[in-house]
Amino acid sequence: MSSPAVAKEAVVIAATGERKPWLRPGELGGMLMLVPYILVFAAFVLYPVLYGLWLARHPASYATLIADPIFLRTVVNTLVFLVIAINVKMVLALLLSGFFMTPRWWIKVLALIFILPWALPSIPTILSVRFMLNPEWGIVNSTIFRLTLEDGPNWLNDPRLALTLAMLVHIWKALPFWTVILTAGRLAIPTELYEAAAIDGASAWQRFRFITWPSTRTLYLTCTLLSTIWTLGDFNSVYLLTGGGPADLTHVLATLGIRYLRLDQVDLYMAAVVCALPFVLPLVYFMTKRLSR
Amino acid sequence: MAVVAIREVRKKFGSAEVIHGVSIDIADGEFVVLVGPSGCGKSTLLRTIAGLEEISGGEIAIGDRVVNDLPPKQRDIAMVFQNYALYPHMTVAENMGFSLRLRGASKKEIETRVRPAAEILGLLPLLDRYPRQLSGGQRQRVAMGRAIVRNPQVFLFDEPLSNLDAKLRVQMRTEIKELHQRLKTTTIYVTHDQVEAMTMADKIVVMRDGVVEQVGAPLDLYDRPENLFVASFIGSPAMNVLEGRIAQDGSATFVTSAGAVLPLAHAPQGSAGRAAVYGIRPEHIGLANDGVSAEVVVVEPTGAEIQVFARIKGEEINAVFRERHRFASGDAIRLAPDPAQVHLFDSQTGRRIEGADPDQTLGEERRLEKTT
Ligand SMILES: Nc1ncnc2c1ncn2[C@@H]1O[C@H](COP(=O)(O)OP(=O)(O)OP(=O)(O)O)[C@@H](O)[C@H]1O
Ligand SMILES: [Mg+2]
Numbered sequence: 242m243s244s245p246a247v248a249k250e251a252v253v254i255a256a257t258g259e260r261k262p263w264l265r266p267g268e269l270g271g272m273l274m275l276v277p278y279i280l281v282f283a284a285f286v287l288y289p290v291l292y293g294l295w296l297a298r299h300p301a302s303y304a305t306l307i308a309d310p311i312f313l314r315t316v317v318n319t320l321v322f323l324v325i326a327i328n329v330k331m332v333l334a335l336l337l338s339g340f341f342m343t344p345r346w347w348i349k350v351l352a353l354i355f356i357l358p359w360a361l362p363s364i365p366t367i368l369s370v371r372f373m374l375n376p377e378w379g380i381v382n383s384t385i386f387r388l389t390l391e392d393g394p395n396w397l398n399d400p401r402l403a404l405t406l407a408m409l410v411h412i413w414k415a416l417p418f419w420t421v422i423l424t425a426g427r428l429a430i431p432t433e434l435y436e437a438a439a440i441d442g443a444s445a446w447q448r449f450r451f452i453t454w455p456s457t458r459t460l461y462l463t464c465t466l467l468s469t470i471w472t473l474g475d476f477n478s479v480y481l482l483t484g485g486g487p488a489d490l491t492h493v494l495a496t497l498g499i500r501y502l503r504l505d506q507v508d509l510y511m512a513a514v515v516c517a518l519p520f521v522l523p524l525v526y527f528m529t530k531r532l533s534r
Numbered sequence: 535m536a537v538v539a540i541r542e543v544r545k546k547f548g549s550a551e552v553i554h555g556v557s558i559d560i561a562d563g564e565f566v567v568l569v570g571p572s573g574c575g576k577s578t579l580l581r582t583i584a585g586l587e588e589i590s591g592g593e594i595a596i597g598d599r600v601v602n603d604l605p606p607k608q609r610d611i612a613m614v615f616q617n618y619a620l621y622p623h624m625t626v627a628e629n630m631g632f633s634l635r636l637r638g639a640s641k642k643e644i645e646t647r648v649r650p651a652a653e654i655l656g657l658l659p660l661l662d663r664y665p666r667q668l669s670g671g672q673r674q675r676v677a678m679g680r681a682i683v684r685n686p687q688v689f690l691f692d693e694p695l696s697n698l699d700a701k702l703r704v705q706m707r708t709e710i711k712e713l714h715q716r717l718k719t720t721t722i723y724v725t726h727d728q729v730e731a732m733t734m735a736d737k738i739v740v741m742r743d744g745v746v747e748q749v750g751a752p753l754d755l756y757d758r759p760e761n762l763f764v765a766s767f768i769g770s771p772a773m774n775v776l777e778g779r780i781a782q783d784g785s786a787t788f789v790t791s792a793g794a795v796l797p798l799a800h801a802p803q804g805s806a807g808r809a810a811v812y813g814i815r816p817e818h819i820g821l822a823n824d825g826v827s828a829e830v831v832v833v834e835p836t837g838a839e840i841q842v843f844a845r846i847k848g849e850e851i852n853a854v855f856r857e858r859h860r861f862a863s864g865d866a867i868r869l870a871p872d873p874a875q876v877h878l879f880d881s882q883t884g885r886r887i888e889g890a891d892p893d894q895t896l897g898e899e900r901r902l903e904k905t906t
Binding site for chain 1: 584586606613615621623624632636637680684
């Protein structure tokens with residue numbers, strides 16, 4: 242572009258920048274339509290968030306928080322939960338999406354059953370898992386006893402086992418959703434590509450590697466990000482199963498607040514929530530960036 | 535290069551049979567075009583040859599191997615799809631070299647195979663581009679390049695030109711033909727465009743509803759269509775067909791159901807009074823003082839020729855003249871079909887009635903009598 246053109250454009254930008262009014266006449270009606278939304282947003286999002294930040298304004302709260310060994314344990318738990326549960330879940334979802342794409346009638350039936358854990362409400366389903374794992378009268382241990390005449394493990398009393406089970410519950414419950422999303426993404430890949438590859442001599446693995454994966458990679462990463470954000474906020478899988486126990490050793494950031502609420506330490510509760518922000522905000526940022534591309 | 539033999543091939547989707555026993559023999563290096571209206575099973579047949587669909591009956595042989603149970607990659611064929619099916623995440627060069635890469639060829643070997651193919655197709659400047667950065671015609675070339683690089687026994691094309699505009703289509707038609715003359719690879723080409731079929735093929739296979747209607751060289755199909763379907767399918771503009779009966783009072787004529795009298799060179803023996811269909815191509819109709827009177831309806835000059843839509847006793851007839859006549863709608867003209875170019879068809883079966891044109895021997899009467 243020649244320099245006069247650049248200059249001219251700059252002038253135009255400057256000029257419009259100066260003169261651009263806050264509201265053009267025609268826009269007033271549109272803005273009025275937004276008012277109810279803005280009011281709702283202010284009342285139910287902005288006010289609570291600001292109030293929470295105000296409650297968590299004392300640096301002393303954070304010092305107390307960090308000094309609490311349970312807090313450190315919680316941060317570690319959260320990281321373990323995120324890294325393991327999400328990746329296992331997404332890889333399983335990717336594998337299963339390939340399976341559910343096979344056009345067979347019985348696979349459709351299977352898909353319907355498979356979707357159930359996701360469709361059912363959390364509280365009854367997770368609580369019933371908890372009952373099943375009860376060491377004395379739960380169905381799991383009574384079955385183990387009947388088969389081996391020995392007592393099964395005390396599932397929820399071992400922090401590692403309990404956290405693993407919480408991850409399993411999380412995976413079991415969220416897997417159908419991500420499988421459906423990835424299946425939809427894979428169904429959008431033109432079948433001719435696979436046919437061309439079959440003629441070119443690609444094996445099943447090579448078809449996955451050279452066609453499926455390049456086409457689903459973006460979707461897969463976006464799903465992983467989104468799933469990370471949601472998993473950070475997943476209160477149910479942990480709290481309903483272990484209640485944070487034994488001895489508050491299986492908390493994650495999403496459930497830790499409850500501990501402080503029980504102890505009547507509202508400021509610590511809020512500080513714990515604020516501590517999740519360094520995890521959440523970059524993820525939200527990447528997410529919106531991806532989506533607005 | 536290889537011969538391809540298709541013997542009594544049937545294909546069922548569930549309980550619906552869409553290919554009803556098709557047999558075609560394709561010679562080594564031949565360019566065969568499968569043509570027919572939409573839904574007649576051309577693509578399905580091509581896909582069975584490629585191994586993308588299993589056949590429900592019959593046999594397909596490529597070279598001296600029966601390939602019925604071989605997967606596509608072992609059939610040594612290359613296919614060009616209608617929408618090209620280029621791998622979107624690979625560059626032009628990677629697309630073209632993909633099959634070699636899968637076979638474990640070295641980078642250098644791939645390069646030495648891809649370059650000449652790219653050169654033939656004029657793709658050298660585009661080797662590093664991605665498919666989305668190419669125009670339709672360029673994508674088409676890449677798809678062909680991908681096929682050429684493999685140096686297969688047989689090329690399969692499924693309507694490769696149908697996504698291109700008319701001008702590019704004509705150009706690519708010539709390029710594909712040239713390519714075939716150069717590589718001499720056996721080619722099976724599917725299209726629903728009879729002009730493409732006529733201009734490109736060594737041999738045309740006309741299909742309808744899953745059966746082969748006629749197989750032959752383009753001009754054979756044009757000169758001697760075996761039935762009404764082939765007659766009206768091959769040739770553009772399409773052949774005029776008029777119903778009526780054969781008459782013989784002194785010389786042979788044909789009387790249409792509306793009562794117009796049209797000339798015949800020769801009526802097959804014993805066919806007087808027989809119901810039949812009269813076929814005459816627009817380009818075989820002239821003007822003559824003793825012609826059949828007709829009324830001009832529409833005149834369409836294209837420059838090289840004039841197409842005239844006229845009515846003979848209320849029946850539409852279409853004629854093409856290379857001379858410039860100044861006709862106007864409503865004019866009365868006298869049309870003279872060339873008797874030597876008339877085709878007669880049985881009005882029930884639609885089959886060609888042999889012996890109507892003077893060169894033919896009259897050997898078919900027995901069969902004709904049976905059908906009437
Ligand atoms: N996968 C399939 N399942 C069921 N029926 C099919 C399938 N593929 C094709 N058919 C049917 O087989 C018949 C032939 O289809 P085909 O695609 O071969 O037609 P075509 O001659 O290539 O037509 P076109 O010129 O429109 O491409 C059609 O009636 C079609 O509905
Ligand atoms: Mg087709």
